[in-house]
Amino acid sequence: MKYKQLSDSQVIDLIEQDADIILPLTNGEPYKLLDILEENANSLTNVKIHQLLALQQRAYMEGAYPGKLKHVSYFLSGATRKMFYQGLVDLVPNHFHEMPRILRQSTNLSMIMAVASPMDEFGYFSLGTQADIVSEFIGTVPFILEVNKHMPRTFGENQIHISQIAGFVENDRPLFEVTAPPIGQQDLQIASYVAESIQNGDTLQIGIGSIPNAVVSLLKDHRHLGIHTEMFVDGIIDLVEAGAVDGTHKFTNKGKIIATFAYGSNKIYNFLHNNPSVQFLPVSIVNDPREIAKEERIVSINATTEVDLFGQCASETVAGKYYSSTGGQADFARGVRFAKEGKGFVCMTSTAKNDEISRIKLSLAPGSVVTTSKNDVDAIVTEYGIAKMYGKPISERAKQLISIAHPKFREELTFEAKKMGFI
Numbered sequence: 001m002k003y004k005q006l007s008d009s010q011v012i013d014l015i016e017q018d019a020d021i022i023l024p025l026t027n028g029e030p031y032k033l034l035d036i037l038e039e040n041a042n043s044l045t046n047v048k049i050h051q052l053l054a055l056q057q058r059a060y061m062e063g064a065y066p067g068k069l070k071h072v073s074y075f076l077s078g079a080t081r082k083m084f085y086q087g088l089v090d091l092v093p094n095h096f097h098e099m100p101r102i103l104r105q106s107t108n109l110s111m112i113m114a115v116a117s118p119m120d121e122f123g124y125f126s127l128g129t130q131a132d133i134v135s136e137f138i139g140t141v142p143f144i145l146e147v148n149k150h151m152p153r154t155f156g157e158n159q160i161h162i163s164q165i166a167g168f169v170e171n172d173r174p175l176f177e178v179t180a181p182p183i184g185q186q187d188l189q190i191a192s193y194v195a196e197s198i199q200n201g202d203t204l205q206i207g208i209g210s211i212p213n214a215v216v217s218l219l220k221d222h223r224h225l226g227i228h229t230e231m232f233v234d235g236i237i238d239l240v241e242a243g244a245v246d247g248t249h250k251f252t253n254k255g256k257i258i259a260t261f262a263y264g265s266n267k268i269y270n271f272l273h274n275n276p277s278v279q280f281l282p283v284s285i286v287n288d289p290r291e292i293a294k295e296e297r298i299v300s301i302n303a304t305t306e307v308d309l310f311g312q313c314a315s316e317t318v319a320g321k322y323y324s325s326t327g328g329q330a331d332f333a334r335g336v337r338f339a340k341e342g343k344g345f346v347c348m349t350s351t352a353k354n355d356e357i358s359r360i361k362l363s364l365a366p367g368s369v370v371t372t373s374k375n376d377v378d379a380i381v382t383e384y385g386i387a388k389m390y391g392k393p394i395s396e397r398a399k400q401l402i403s404i405a406h407p408k409f410r411e412e413l414t415f416e417a418k419k420m421g422f423i
Helices: 008-013 031-039 081-085 096-106 185-196 210-217 234-241 266-272 329-338 394-403 407-419
Strands: 020-022 047-052 069-075 111-116 124-126 143-147 159-161 167-170 203-206 257-259 278-280 298-303 306-308 343-347 379-382 385-388
Touching: 008 031, 008 167, 031 047, 031 111, 031 143, 031 167, 185 210, 185 343, 185 379, 185 385, 203 210, 210 234, 210 298, 234 266, 298 329, 329 343, 385 394, 394 407
Parallel strands: 020 047, 020 111, 047 069, 111 143, 143 167, 203 298, 257 278, 298 343, 343 379
Antiparallel strands: 124 159, 379 385
């Protein structure tokens, strides 16, 4: 079956003029294939590369190949943030679960390039750490794979047969790793409030950051927890090994850990390899609020940077400057609202810059973008407690949020709230 292995020139021959090339997230990003595109950029015409959370800063993102290669982002990263500020890349707002639909409507879906594990004896490759935005296009959109022996073979709706690909190249580059941020004392205090609300048998969605990691660290004595999360993180393994996660009380995919992509340390990649307990499904399933709600006892744990007294959460901007994008936070905020016993926690420390700035404000900083709306937010958590938002009037929201603000800002917030007629 080696007949589908491609040379560099054969890869370029498959790329049409005005092509839209879709890449998966994180370690699904095909390093060698992108090298080939850049090295042969003069042979291309108006090719757009669509991606979320790019790992590598590349020349085409910097505008090095005008009229040849252009980057379109759906979630900024350290590799693309600077170029976005310089106007060199486009950023498309989106709800994560709608990404495949957006790609269908706004691109030609010309080609998908992705990293995969080596082919098995039945002719199947696995997209490994990924399903995300690309797996549902298997069989309908041409794929070029970058086969990498370091990519774990995983299970779910991310299997692709050799008959379904246009070809492949090989590149055994070690996978990128990311170290979980250190957990501080404030993180643990915030996590303790959330952990008190999680019961045996609940199903968890765990977001990115030190606070969600801290919550996970406090759940090892729980039992029969389930996992339905967009991103598989290291802490999930700790819960499995502690006997806290078995998925037996889940309402969907009973006994299975559900994710749409994984990113972390080699501990994750080793855990995932040939592990049938983890299933990777398309983001249009994992993050669809209607699917989330089928898990009647779903608990979402996410982070934000700033909250106003309405309860609006600005989670994709920092001090009014764009930093990332919506991701899946809004998807799960809606999903837990539809779920019978759903709970949603948006967490943050109460201050920034060594207690100089309150993260709880009368109004968001100019330029801030609302990620979780006032109508969808369930509960806000800081190191001073939990403020319940859902179904509460603005006056009650303001009072509760002020009560969990840093004490040095409470008097000022109360004055401003009264001035605006909130309380």
